[in-house]
Amino acid sequence: MGFLKTFVLGGIHPPENKLSAGKPIRSLSVPVQVVVPMGQNLGAPSKPVVKRGDKVKTGQLIAEAGGFISSNVHSPVSGTIFKIDNMMDASGFRRPAFIIKVEGDEWMDGIDNTETFVKDVTLSSEEIIAKVKNAGIVGMGGATFPTHVKLMVPPGRNAEYLIINGVECEPYLTADHQLMLEKGPEIVVGTKILMKALKVNRAVIGIENNKPDAIKLMRDLTAEEEGIVVQPLKVKYPQGGEKQLIKAVTNREVPSGKLPIEVGCVVQNVGTAFAVYEAVTKNKPLIERVVTVTGKALENPSNLRVRIGTPVRALVDEAGGFPDDTGKIIGGGPMMGKALATLDVPVVKGTSGILLQREEAAHRPVEGPCIRCSKCTQVCPMGLEPFLLSRLARVGNYEAAEGEGVMDCIECGSCQYTCPAKIPLLDYLRLGKNKVGVLIRARTKR
């Protein structure tokens, strides 16, 4: 293969452990009750448009965008709004959510809920963006940034590249991989729709080299497509990070504190491309997604298509049941995912995986003194000095931490993964980011 493209600074290669690779996507049956949080996107939470006791159909709008950076929420099931209450979500906090009792599965009129493949799209850019906005689509890699906002190129900026993120660099996760294998043609159409929306004529699908079957399939599917190329990438975490992927594919660096559009790039996840396909060609809002349910103690690691709002417990049961020696449940991948307090939190738009860790793997190793080995600096994909930033945050010198670039941290966790002294570097970096954020807001207010 020779030299494969990748990003330059830092990076690590943790054991991949893709236990559910190659497992066909199974549809999980609709549960008896779903919990649909109002804030499923980065930005402002959505505002409810239905009330307690209302009957809703599958795909019906139940909450609308609560600001510019916000998104619509649709009912993933048909039934009755049982309650609107604060419910615990993946963050561990209780936040406003709809609790819907399921009755049958009656879809809204106008939604094409079949597998029929639609190839041609004649809509204009504006029409596409409107459809994407209505469908409540957010970035499905986990960041949950509202997709329609990303598609609206700000004045004075020019999009040149659409980059489709099929990297899936998190260990264990296989949802995007399997989606590419099973829904390749749809993802290609989704890519073409996104290109049209952005008015770009170049798209690159970036896939890491540990998925040769997906690379081959996507290459075959795009062979006839003008402007779409598949770019195999060297396996390196965190290549799925937006800035790292742009660097790997185009060799452009998004300036510190700026958005990808600054260098003419827009990145969308393959899952998002598929959701866009469904929204635009079939009027189907974002009410279900593919979730990898995995873990070394799990009987049957799986890729499941589930309705938003389904309790995590149902997914774990489908994958063989909750193993006795589970020590940690992670929503997302092991590097950037969040530890869940219970199995009773719902799947949301950004849930890419559920990982069960055994008791022995669930605990942090004992922290030792920093031996100044500088490995954290060597692996930092943003070129920061995590040992220094963590020390500054630890002593409360947030001004200095800001000067050392703490806000550039993408929280990939490479530093903490690598640290031989097992120092919880990212904990302190997060603290620093938080406090510096407060400082910055106070400054702009004045």
Added chain:
Amino acid sequence: MLTISGSPHLHGDNSTKKIMYGVVTAMLPAMVVAIWYFGLGALEIIVLSVGFSLFFEWLIQKYLIKGPLTITDGSAMVTGILLAFNVPSNLPWWMIIIGALVAIGIGKMSFGGLGKNIFNPALVSRVFLLVSFPVAMTSWPKPSPITKTLVDTITGPTPLGFVKEGLGAGKTLAELSQHLPGYGQQLMGQMGGSLGEVSALALIIGGIYMLWKKIITWEIPVSVLVTVFVFSGILWQIDPLHYTNPVFNLLTGGIMLGAIFMATDMVTSPMTRGGQLLFGFGIGLITMLIRVWGAYPEGVSFAILLMNSVVPLINKGFKPKRFGTVKMAA
């Protein structure tokens, strides 16, 4: 019970212990050579140095710092071996015990223990011993394979000391070089010197092992050695009768031990690659200045300690290249 903690939820299998015992492993070839050429005296020094380094760290940690047990992390063992490597094999037993106390007590624990010290502990102790016991620290047993003599009693100078003294007495290099060991002997370590520094080959093997295991990076050893080679090469080109050739400068004295094992000490070396290159350059330069114009025939220890003291400054000046800070060409 479920555990809740922040990401990442994976941890690499590298650890401080692995690094330290990796360094110990890398020092094994040099240890074997030391015992081969210097006999049981070398073994005795190594055992005493390691044993008492561990003992003093345990003692200080338990009764002065009152912290948890730290001697199992391997760092005291590394310091102990490095200290032994830096002294002659016939050093009186009580001096090496004092050396261990200085290395661990003053060099390391007085700063707060592992990771906090500014200077390489083994070198602090070596220099302490050198100025306190100059005679004992500069009487070098003549090496002979262990199969011939178990404990050496005949002493002689190191090649560097021999050359410096000879040149000082007005002899020419041509006369002196007849009495020097050949390159082969220098490479294998059959010459006078501190017990761990003599065999360039054994040290290089250890260095390659550490590079392979990613314990060290190439920047420091290479920049030290290149600086010494170039500096001595220039002088040698100017006046080959008065200055020793660059290969001789690399193979004799403590430069290999210093470049590969002492200067690369993570705690006391710079954090970024650029800083490490400057650090290595400084060590090479100061070493050569002392060797050529200083009072001592050898200057690696002083060079490393001097450069250790400016590491915080180097760290301030050499930052890693930040992502997204370079202006894009439009």
